[in-house]
Amino acid sequence: MGFDWEALQFICLIEFWRMGVIWSISLIFSYFQLLLTAPFGKTPCSYPRHSMGPPASITSPPICIITGATSGLGKAAAKCLSNEGYYVILAGRSLHLLSKTIQEIEKQHGDARLKGFQIDLSSFQSIVKFKSSVEQWLVDSNLHPSIQLLINNAGILATSCRLTPDGYDQMMETNYIGAFALTNLLLPLLRNSPMPSRIVNVTSFTHRCVSDVQINEETLSGKKFKCLSGLKQYPFANIYEYSKFCVLLFSYELHRQLCSMEPSHQISVMAADPGVVETGIMREVPPHLSQLAFTVLRFLGLLQSPEHGVGSIIDAALAPKEASGQYFFGGKGRTVKSSALSYNTKLGERLWNRSCELLREAKLTPWESKAGS
Template sequence: MIMVVINLIKDLWRGLHFVLSIQFWRMALLWTLSVLVSHFQLLKDSLFSHKIVYPRCSSSTFPNTPVCVITGATSGLGFSTACKISKEGFVVVIVGRSEQLLSETIRKIKDLNEDAQLKAFQADLSSVESIIKFKDSLRQWLLDSNLHCSVQILINNAGILATSPRVTAEGYDQMIGTNYVGAFVLTKLLLPLLENSPVSSKIVNVTSFTHRAGRVDEGTVSGKKFLSSKHYPYAQVYEYSKRKRHILDELVQATLYL
């Protein structure tokens, strides 16, 4: 009984410490403001800007079955996107860290769409070695199948929010490594497959409204400066990582003609 009370007090103390932390109030206030700014921008664009229509990578315009690669597809936005695209006639390649979650995701999508064409690959986007293995496995699978050896859509969706500091094998902060470095490396490695597409291919980088709060400089590129902080500024690290992915999206648009 005494231990139960002690553990309860510890949990209450941790909760109180979290609520009173700067990072909590940064998320509560600054992120809420970012959401409001984003919605205002969308409203303004819908009322006063010309609607931009982007050409679709449709399965009807592709001689073979098109392929869409989605990272972080076992839950949330990634899962919803995989469900939707599977109904568009694409072979959907779902990428995730957990084999169990990948299997469950395939089952769930099949329950919603029994005709869905799916392929799962296990990969850790915080590990460059794991990304390279995934690229090799994907290319070999394309060669062994009846599909064209190319990718039509790449959706960089995988991302994490960690409240404690962790370091990747390459020495990056784990949030930076997963949310930005992993997306950058994967995009670079899959470029040959994207460029090999007979039709215009697409790269979609899923970012966040929190990118408005992030500011990138030389000291925040790897996230190493945060690892030595007495109190890990996880909210700021998340903002930096999403800002960098937003910059990646801008670089892709500016330099690639896919």
């Protein structure tokens, strides 16, 4: 077996040490928050799970859409929510994996109601096609023309610069811009629900690493990180943190905008942080290093399986609507505070406005509350 030069080169990157040191500190800080109140006789704020059932006048089952549903946390969430009575729409890039995942879940749960649709969140065209396909399927299946739950789970950690057909950094568009666009396009279906509906955005403890934020076309496209300049060292850790910070900032801003509307529009918005989960997200990191990282995290008791790590996502999906705007972390219905910067309302408004501009540039119509943005 030859020497692993790829792993050696990766170790020499600043981004590797950022992941190994700063990300670890951010993760430990999040868990520290769960324990912080114990000496003072308090417990972290937590919310019980409530199974969702349709009103007696509606015969359709509640419908849930999960992106990135063919593996890891997305697949685990699909299994859990199908058990809760949801008709689960699995959204993923590969039709083969969608079919395989559906067969696997149906083997374990024979009465599961599942449907697969192809989507690539790094393509506006694919997102628009997905929305149209879902709407047509609802009509053809004689289901109520609405959805009750959207889980924006899909995400990637790319270690090299790749541009999407829309001209954006692939990680930024997959992790944030695509989720923003999909949510905007599906809001009419969520608002049309005869029962309270919900959006769960999956973020990450790595958002705590973001301290200097500029919201403009340069940052959202990835140009601010010199992705397009031919720089040899692609700042993938930095971009991943920023994309997850944007997901969180977007979650809080959408929550505020929905709260400003009349009470009849009962859409809640939750953020969920699963912590460190053994999924395929590290597939672009040299195998020896990703295996070493998982071994160390497992030894420290910080590494979770998808079945356990999905807890915070399911907590957010099934929490009472009063929990809207909360940051779920640690399972057992627990919530903690995210970074102070993530609560900056002016920053949230700026992100919303600039993201809407991106949609308009792509000939898409963003949703806007009556209160304006």
